[in-house]
Amino acid sequence: MEEAKGANPTRKLKIFIVEDEQRIGRFLEIELQHEGYETAREIDGKQALERIRTEKFDLILLDLMLPGLDGMDVCRGVREFSDVPIIMLTARDEIEDRVNGLDIGADDYITKPFAIQELMARIRNALRKHTAREAQPGEDDKLFIMDLVMYPKTYEVKVAGQEVQLTRREYDLLAYLLANKRLVLTRDQILQEVWGYDYAGDTNVVDVYIRYLRSKIDDVFKKKYIHTVRGVGYVIRE
Numbered sequence: 029m030e031e032a033k034g035a036n037p038t039r040k041l042k043i044f045i046v047e048d049e050q051r052i053g054r055f056l057e058i059e060l061q062h063e064g065y066e067t068a069r070e071i072d073g074k075q076a077l078e079r080i081r082t083e084k085f086d087l088i089l090l091d092l093m094l095p096g097l098d099g100m101d102v103c104r105g106v107r108e109f110s111d112v113p114i115i116m117l118t119a120r121d122e123i124e125d126r127v128n129g130l131d132i133g134a135d136d137y138i139t140k141p142f143a144i145q146e147l148m149a150r151i152r153n154a155l156r157k158h159t160a161r162e163a164q165p166g167e168d169d170k171l172f173i174m175d176l177v178m179y180p181k182t183y184e185v186k187v188a189g190q191e192v193q194l195t196r197r198e199y200d201l202l203a204y205l206l207a208n209k210r211l212v213l214t215r216d217q218i219l220q221e222v223w224g225y226d227y228a229g230d231t232n233v234v235d236v237y238i239r240y241l242r243s244k245i246d247d248v249f250k251k252k253y254i255h256t257v258r259g260v261g262y263v264i265r266e
């Protein structure tokens with residue numbers, strides 16, 4: 029499958045850079061424009077949230093520590109009204125922070141300092157995933173195992189008719205497991221497909237998210253859906 033390109037012959041994709049360090053903001057602006065994106069910049073979190081409400085952006089690069097309103101609150105605020113892809117930028121790199129960043133609705137997380145090529149890859153990945161979600165498959169494309177059903181068109185997940193609330197990453201992970209039901213998936217495969225790149229060999233995040241899914245599905249409905257295959261990975265099956 030061909031990767032989405034930054035440059036588009038009909039309309040340039042617009043990336044909103046929310047970063048209070050002028051040096052980094054300017055650097056990102058130059059690099060993104062060089063890649064064919066249109067850009068806009070903002071340094072204040074509160075202002076940024078207002079602009080996202082009123083302007084059309086295709087993706088948001090969101091610094092964590094900002095004046096006005098911090099990145100976490102901006103992200104949370106945006107998710108109340110928009111599905112626009114968000115990549116958080118931060119100086120911290122603990123896995124807890126990474127997970128928190130994603131749990132509040134960010135699509136991805138990158139720690140500073142980062143290689144610009146890695147950021148570009150993540151931007152393309154987030155845009156591609158967003159486009160795939162927007163494609164809106166029909167009802168026939170629902171995914172299921174036993175009484176667990178996922179409706180990609182509406183992002184609904186139900187177990188025995190009861191709705192389950194998942195974060196975006198949990199949803200993507202469950203969708204990947206269901207699309208490959210009864211197949212054992214390695215942690216590396218899951219990382220590659222769900223996160224879209226290699227977390228430098230750090231597959232802990234996969235275990236963390238499997239745990240989240242189990243706590244919301246297996247534990248609540250007292251049934252085993254997600255199975256661990258020791259030394260290999262995970263499988264969803266009857």
Ligand code: CA
Pocket residue numbers: 047048049091092093094
């Ligand atoms: Ca900052």
